[in-house]
Amino acid sequence: MPSITSVSIAPSILSADFGRLAEEIAAVEEAGADLIHIDVMDGHFVPNITIGPLVVKAVKKAAKRPLDVHLMIANPNLYIDAFADAGADWLTVHVESGPHPHRLVGQIRARGCRPGLVLNPATPLTTLDYLLDEVDLVMLMSVNPGFGGQKFIESSLRKIAALRQEADRRELALDIEIDGGVAATTITRIAAAGANIFVAGSAIYGANDYRAAIQKLRTTAQTAIAATQEEAA
Ligand code: DX5
Ligand code: ZN
Numbered sequence: 261m262p263s264i265t266s267v268s269i270a271p272s273i274l275s276a277d278f279g280r281l282a283e284e285i286a287a288v289e290e291a292g293a294d295l296i297h298i299d300v301m302d303g304h305f306v307p308n309i310t311i312g313p314l315v316v317k318a319v320k321k322a323a324k325r326p327l328d329v330h331l332m333i334a335n336p337n338l339y340i341d342a343f344a345d346a347g348a349d350w351l352t353v354h355v356e357s358g359p360h361p362h363r364l365v366g367q368i369r370a371r372g373c374r375p376g377l378v379l380n381p382a383t384p385l386t387t388l389d390y391l392l393d394e395v396d397l398v399m400l401m402s403v404n405p406g407f408g409g410q411k412f413i414e415s416s417l418r419k420i421a422a423l424r425q426e427a428d429r430r431e432l433a434l435d436i437e438i439d440g441g442v443a444a445t446t447i448t449r450i451a452a453a454g455a456n457i458f459v460a461g462s463a464i465y466g467a468n469d470y471r472a473a474i475q476k477l478r479t480t481a482q483t484a485i486a487a488t489q490e491e492a493a
Contacts, residue, residue: 267451267481268294269474270328270437272461273319274310274408281315282322284465291470292478295328295350297439297459299408300343302333305357306406313339313346320347328459330378330439332405333357337364344371352376352399352437355387365394376437380405381413385423396435397457398423402450403440408461412441417453424454444476451484 271293276284285296298316303309320327326349333339336353337360343351351373355361361377368375376397379387381404388398400423402416420436427434437457438450447458460477467473 266456267478267485268457269464269477270295270297270457270459271464271470271474272297272299272408272439272459273465274299275461275465277465281319285319285322288464288470288474289323289325291464292474293325293464295326295457296323297328297330297461298348299405300329300331300333301406304334305354306332308406313342316343316346316348326350328352328437330399330459331357337367340364340367340371340373344368344373348373350374350376350397352378352397354378354380354405355391356380356383361387361391362394365391376435378439379419381416385419385426388423388426392426392430392432392434396433397437398434399437399439399457399459400455401440402438402442405440409466410441412443412446412450416440417449420450420453420455442477444473444480447477447480448484451481452488456481456485 271288301308301310328350329348330352336357351368353364355377365375378399380401402413403410435457436455438455439459442458442460443463464473
């Protein structure tokens with residue numbers, strides 16, 4: 261049973277028009293975005309190259325909302341300072357990116373950013389056994405990271421539900437963020453399973469009306485959470 265009712269919508273700028281990035285950020289903020297999700301890819305950890313600290317710094321100037329910076333890079337420990345300096349508010353790192361995720365969380369916290377751990381679709385939740393009490397945010401990938409516009413992987417739903425159950429068992433007010441394939445057609449099941457922060461790239465930037473797209477995602481998620489809680493009561 262999801263124990264968190266607050267819903268946040270985080271548009272991923274990966275699907276924005278990079279030639280008009282500042283305008284694209286202002287547009288989703290005016291349309292109701294809670295966070296700005298930034299996908300950092302290095303061509304090693306994932307098969308795509310996107311943006312680095314310089315662009316994050318430029319985005320920080322344009323944005324009013326917190327920056328949710330998703331690091332899909334090898335050796336993230338070497339770049340935490342650079343992204344913190346650039347203005348990242350949240351820094352999420354993959355447990356698969358190196359042997360010391362516990363140390364990374366401490367490194368991020370020491371820089372005053374909010375740390376979160378990310379799991380790829382094939383990574384089991386057991387990797388969090390000794391980490392879950394160290395963070396208040398876990399992001400589950402519901403596509404293989406690297407590209408926007410991919411199809412939602414259905415097994416993510418079981419994983420979300422199991423994570424929410426484990427968080428509740430430990431009495432943790434965990435934020436569960438979902439990244440990949442979030443759309444009006446999938447968000448009901450994602451929210452009902454226990455997620456409360458929703459990253460959406462193509463579903464928002466691919467829409468003609470950003471406000472309508474964000475509103476639809478938010479109300480659909482809220483309705484699903486309310487229904488699940490009613491069922492459980
Ligand atoms: C994928 C990125 C996602 C991506 C999501 O590696 O981490 O944030 O932008 O795109 P959509 O919402 O289109 O699946
Ligand atoms: Zn992402």
